[in-house]
Amino acid sequence: MHNSVYAPSLVDNKNESYFSYESMNKSIFTRLTIKESGLLQRFIMYEWDTEWKILYSLPHDLCDNYGQCGANTICKANRNPICKCLKGFAAPSEGELDIQNWSGSENCARKSPLCQGKEGFLKIAWVKLPDLKFRLNKSLTLKECETECLNNCSCSAYANLKVTGEGNVCLLWFGDLVDLREQYEGIRGEDIYIRVPASELQGSKKKWLKRILLGVSVPTVFGIFIFAVIFRISWKRKNRIRKENRKEKLDVPLFDLDAIVKATNNFSPANRIGEGGFGPVYKVNMGYSRNS
Incomplete structure (x- = not known):
């Protein structure tokens, strides 16, 4: 949990592995209580205060109940319903991902066994990581953790745990994924990578594109099409005019000073026809040849 009261840390040695929580402020005391019903509450009290206040209570919602949904699901x-099979898995009764009459307590099974073809990993962000049958390695990067999982036909998912705040902590899951839930605001979440057939990853890209297309109305599509046509016509017209102007500039004849003096009869006042912004304007003898 992100807060200014305490920080989580991971304890892992030859005898045990567990999380501990260390107070970040010596002026604040905390304690945990758990009731027979399973209600867990964390209390805090400032050193200058005399009453304990509730910081949070668990379960926060139904998904906080352990195993609320079956294995290989996300809560x-x-x-509604709060339980859904993970992508690449299906409920046993109908073989579909979403079943209205499915209680959610049943386990979802893989559609196809592992190591039966090309596979990849589907990222699910900001979740509470699943329990049971996992292995921890403190020396593997996220990419190395992926490779380690892919090389083991029993590995079903991996994650890079950052609760320690330092180094790399690779978690590998084997078999079913139990008690995976989407975290709510204010609670720390991790990213997990679920192993699925490559076809499931390709399907997700197609569905993503389909959602975009379905989300755009027909008038909007028609408007975009008309705009594209007008833009294309306008661009081609401007390009043609630009080329014509460039050609006209190249066709302008050039005369040296001697030729101009002869054509205007030495700038004779009789040939002066007016005056422009850059000086007087003269008429020239059109019968004059540049080569004469």
Whole structure:
């Protein structure tokens, strides 16, 4: 959880692995309580105060209940139903991702076994990581963690845990993914990469494009088309005019001073026909040849 009261840290040694929480402010005391119903509450009290105040309570919603949804599902408290099979998995009864009469407590199964073809990883952001059957490695980068998982046919997902705030902590899951949930605002979330067939990744790109196309109304598409046509015509017209102007400039004849003096009869006042912004204007003898 992101706050100014305490910071989480990871304890991992030969005998045990667990999270601990260290106070970030010596003037604040915290304590945890858990009731018979399973309600967990964290209290805080300032050193100058005499009453404990509730910082948070769990479960915050139904998704905080352990195993609220079956294995290989994700729990999203803001949707109905709150349980949904992960991409690449299906509920056993119908083989579909969304089933209205599915209770959500059933486990979802992979549509196809691992290591049966080309595979990749689907990123799911800002979640509470699943429990059970995972292995921790403190020396692997995110990319190395992906390679390690892909080389093991039992590895179903991986993540790079950043709770320690330093170094790389690679987590690898084997078998079913249990108790995965989308985190709510104010609670720390991690990114997890679920192993799926390459076809599932390609399908997600096609669906993404389809959503964009479906989200654009027919009048909007027609308007964009008309704008594109007008823009194309305007661009071609301007380009043609630009080329014609350039050609006209190249066709302008050039005369030296001697030729101009002869053509205007030495700038005779009789040949002066007016005056412009750059000086007097003279008529020339059109019968004069440049080569004469």
